[in-house]
Amino acid sequence: MTEKKPGFFQRLFGTQPAPTPAPPKTRPETPVEPAPQSPPTPAPEPVPEPAPVTLPEPKPADHPMPPGPPETTPDYIEAIEDQFVAPPPAVPEPAQPRQGWFARLASGLKRSSDNLSTSITSVFTKRKLDAATLDELEDVLIQADLGIDTAMAITETLRRDRFDKDVSGEDVRNVLATEVEKVLGPVARPLVIDTTKKPFIILMIGVNGSGKTTTIGKLAQKFAREGRSVMLAAGDTFRAAAIEQLQVWGQRTGAPVIARPAGADASGLAFDAVTQAKAEGRDVLIIDTAGRLQNRDELMNELEKVIRVIKKVDPEAPHATLLTLDATTGQNAMKQVEIFGKRAGVTGLVMTKLDGTARGGILVAIAKTFGLPVHFIGVGEGVEDLEPFEASDFARAIAGFDPSR
Numbered sequence: 035m036t037e038k039k040p041g042f043f044q045r046l047f048g049t050q051p052a053p054t055p056a057p058p059k060t061r062p063e064t065p066v067e068p069a070p071q072s073p074p075t076p077a078p079e080p081v082p083e084p085a086p087v088t089l090p091e092p093k094p095a096d097h098p099m100p101p102g103p104p105e106t107t108p109d110y111i112e113a114i115e116d117q118f119v120a121p122p123p124a125v126p127e128p129a130q131p132r133q134g135w136f137a138r139l140a141s142g143l144k145r146s147s148d149n150l151s152t153s154i155t156s157v158f159t160k161r162k163l164d165a166a167t168l169d170e171l172e173d174v175l176i177q178a179d180l181g182i183d184t185a186m187a188i189t190e191t192l193r194r195d196r197f198d199k200d201v202s203g204e205d206v207r208n209v210l211a212t213e214v215e216k217v218l219g220p221v222a223r224p225l226v227i228d229t230t231k232k233p234f235i236i237l238m239i240g241v242n243g244s245g246k247t248t249t250i251g252k253l254a255q256k257f258a259r260e261g262r263s264v265m266l267a268a269g270d271t272f273r274a275a276a277i278e279q280l281q282v283w284g285q286r287t288g289a290p291v292i293a294r295p296a297g298a299d300a301s302g303l304a305f306d307a308v309t310q311a312k313a314e315g316r317d318v319l320i321i322d323t324a325g326r327l328q329n330r331d332e333l334m335n336e337l338e339k340v341i342r343v344i345k346k347v348d349p350e351a352p353h354a355t356l357l358t359l360d361a362t363t364g365q366n367a368m369k370q371v372e373i374f375g376k377r378a379g380v381t382g383l384v385m386t387k388l389d390g391t392a393r394g395g396i397l398v399a400i401a402k403t404f405g406l407p408v409h410f411i412g413v414g415e416g417v418e419d420l421e422p423f424e425a426s427d428f429a430r431a432i433a434g435f436d437p438s439r
């Protein structure tokens with residue numbers, strides 16, 4: 035059970051630290067050296083040299099630079115090489131207190147909880163609980179994507195306990211929180227890093243833009259804070275921007291990033307990354323993959339190939355295959371779980387962008403239907419906006435209650 039700390043209200047309603055923004059999807063900016071000042075007169079003084087830039091010692095063994103396809107621009111290669119030669123040291127960020135997370139969870143789920151609360155309140159104004167009201171409530175819950183089973187469980191509980199009595203919106207939200215927690219409790223399982231695996235290999239999969247790369251960055255940060263040595267593999271070789279985005283996260287967290295120029299073979303890169311992480315005795319290797327729609331057969335074949343190739347180096351790997359689900363995709367997320375599960379053997383879920391939707395209830399329907407572990411949820415783009423999934427916190431927040439109590 036999560037420890038409830040004092041001072042939450044102050045954090046919830048007062049100021050809270052601005053979350054660290056996610057790195058941009060554009061190429062990271064190369065520091066611009068100051069232009070030498072022109073001398074005021076045409077005197078023959080030498081133009082002052084710009085201050086030398088001190089870089090950490092290069093670690094070439096960490097960062098091999100495999101050849102890229104000929105179409106790669108020199109510009110791009112240079113940018114990538116810069117990352118390899120001079121990885122900046124990790125800047126450890128202070129651990130954030132958990133109360134901060136409750137505030138982010140509540141505000142992230144606000145659209146979902148407001149939507150539910152408003153609908154529930156409108157159903158339960160001046161009414162005794164009768165069959166028509168229960169039907170209306172069931173519709174509201176189904177429209178909120180909670181799934182038919184959970185919607186029925188909630189209305190059944192109310193029918194049994196409160197039929198023909200006055201029922202307030204708050205009573206209903208209490209039942210909602212209890213039923214949602216019942217569904218989510220069994221799937222709220224932490225991602226356990228098995229330390230006997232060196233490295234523990236995590237494969238991150240999902241449709242385009244579902245938040246894989248961002249989630250990898252957030253996870254790398256968490257693992258680095260836990261004192262683990264992390265390596266990242268930029269397996270989304272389709273998009274140069276995705277490689278660069280991962281490299282920014284690598285810089286931020288001090289994790290070396292195995293990358294090849296855009297267009298390179300993703301399974302070859304995965305093979306090299308696993309081999310290298312093994313040779314270096316890394317604790318965790320997180321492999322990014324290109325986003326793919328679950329109905330694109332050839333892309334799903336490619337994903338299967340990546341997995342086969344990883345297994346050549348370590349037959350038990352990947353030790354975790356995490357599917358990132360964008361909550362805003364609503365019902366389509368159900369299909370994604372089904373197909374990625376069949377093709378790639380999903381071991382756990384990360385639901386992102388719960389802050390960008392009023393349909394956070396979809397997580398409940400997914401939990402009920404598939405029973406897959408939900409390890410983390412994301413409620414924003416910042417590095418602090420991803421946390422291990424806790425059933426009661428989520429259930430309370432989605433029902434519009436303070437999750438810290």
Ligand SMILES: Nc1nc2c(ncn2[C@@H]2O[C@H](COP(=O)(O)OP(=O)(O)OP(=O)(O)O)[C@@H](O)[C@H]2O)c(=O)[nH]1
Binds near residue numbers: 056247270323419
């Ligand atoms: N609001 C919000 N945005 C998020 C969250 N997680 C990720 N994002 C944003 O979603 C966008 C896509 O995230 P990426 O991490 O690039 O997604 P991806 O799955 O790697 O994308 P592809 O490389 O196209 O497959 C970025 O702008 C992220 O900042 C979240 O929890 N909340």
